[in-house]
Amino acid sequence: MRIGDAAAAAGTTPRALRFYEQNGLLPPPRRSVTGQRQYGPRDVARVRVIRELLSLGLTVADLRDCADRLDLLEEDTLPPYGAPGPCAKPTGVAQRRIAALNEEIARLARLRDQLAARVGPGEASSPETVGSIVARTHAGDLPSRG
Amino acid sequence: MRIGDAAAAAGTTPRALRFYEQNGLLPPPRRSVTGQRQYGPRDVARVRVIRELLSLGLTVADLRDCADRLDLLEEDTLPPYGAPGPCAKPTGVAQRRIAALNEEIARLARLRDQLAARVGPGEASSPETVGSIVARTHAGDLPSRG
DNA sequence: TTAACCCCTGACCCATACGTCAAAGGCAAG
DNA sequence: CTTGCCTTTGACGTATGGGTCAGGGGTTAA
Structure with missing residues (x-):
């Protein structure tokens, strides 16, 4: 194929497959003479796994960090969930991502609330003028760099 | 100054000030002979406003779109909130940002829930093995490109 | 005058997950 | 053999808000 x-x-x-290969998510495949x-x-299956994990919000860096454990897909002996097996080394990648x-x-919720507080009760009464946001913003305290 | x-x-x-100037958020200031x-x-006040609006999640592009209304800060006549004034033109920038x-x-909540569903009840029992995520992920349906 | 610090412009760098383009060669069908 | 699609590599582009560097010149106090 x-x-x-x-x-x-x-x-x-x-392009995505070459990208995964370049980033260590996909092992370099055999090459034809040319x-x-x-x-x-198995490569296709692995790509599907990579894509699902990416779609769940894991990053390429996350997956690269545990690329060796992605290899388990290519074997028929997968340990049951929670069982200590050849992949028992805990990584916590998923928990960290959830946190x-x-x-x-x-x-984001804090940002939304702050913004809503500035534009009023948030009843979506009428389209807000930037001028009035600026007016209320004029004396606001700012986060300083540090 | x-x-x-x-x-x-x-x-x-x-650097940030030059960046704001380059992007039309800050008017080009006077220059010394050299x-x-x-x-x-007033420039300082305007920069503070710019920074607060950015910290609220508005983008440089948002602010550039209404840079003329940011100018009101440099005048003493600010219309009261909600009053139609020289800046009455509604932009809805804040509402759009809230939406x-x-x-x-x-x-993000959907992603978190999907991820939590894969790693178990989410009681943070023990650090998750990537291998077991992969195991449960193996037959998952994938979003295809389109 | 000279050190030490400040400023100027232009340009490249960060992370993300690829898209797109370009030049060159492979592969199967007519 | 030619046509046309497929593949190769490398390099640049995308959006964000600046950070950092390089080479040159300004400013100020000792």
């Missing part, structure tokens, strides 16, 4: 077919099978593009990448179904998400959600 | 002092007074750096920027207290924040919050 050449890169275009593998990418289509995984629901993405050749240098073209050759993929099998980061909660922090980000709280931060 | 030279740029370093103005920046310090506004709680930021010379080309150095000269600022006054965008709400969407973003909802999106």
Whole structure:
């Protein structure tokens, strides 16, 4: 299977596959005599896993950090959830991501509330004028750099 | 006042002031004979406003779009909140930002919930193994490109 | 006068996950 | 053989808000 077919099978593009390879998420595949990448179904499966984890908010750096454990997909012996196995080394990547998400959600909520407090009761009464935001903002305290 | 002092007074750096000027948030100040920027207290006040609005999540592009209304700060006649004045033209920038924040919050909450669903009840029992996430992820449905 | 610090412009750097382009060569069909 | 799509690598672009550097010149106090 050449890169275009593998990418289509995984629901993405050749560019993405080369990107994953460059970033250590996908092992360098065999090459044809003329240098073209050759993929099998296991590579496609791995790409699908990568894409799902990315869609859940894990980053390329996160996945690179545990790329060796992604390899487990290519074996038939996956340990059951929670069982100490060859991948028992805890990484906490998911927990950390959840905590980061909660922090980000709280931060955005604070921002929203501050902004809403400036533009009024937030009943969406009438479109806000930037001028009036600025007016209320004039004497506001600012976070200083540090 | 030279740029370093103005920046310090506004709680930021010379680079930021030049950046605001380049992006149309700050009017080009007078220059000394030798080309150095000269600022006054009104410039400092304007920078503080810019920084507060940015800290509330408005973007440089947002502020550039209404840079003419930021000019009102430099006059003493600010219309009261809600009153139609020289800046009566409604922009809705703040409302749009609040709506965008709400969407973003909802999106992050969905991501967090999906991730939590994969790593278990989320009681933060023990650090999650990436291997087990991958195991549960193996057959997951993926968003395809389109 | 000279040290020490400040300012000028232009340009590249950060992280994210690729898209897009360019030049050159591979592969299968007519 | 030619046509046309596919692949290769490398490099630049995207949006954000500046940080940092380089090379040159201003400013001020000792």
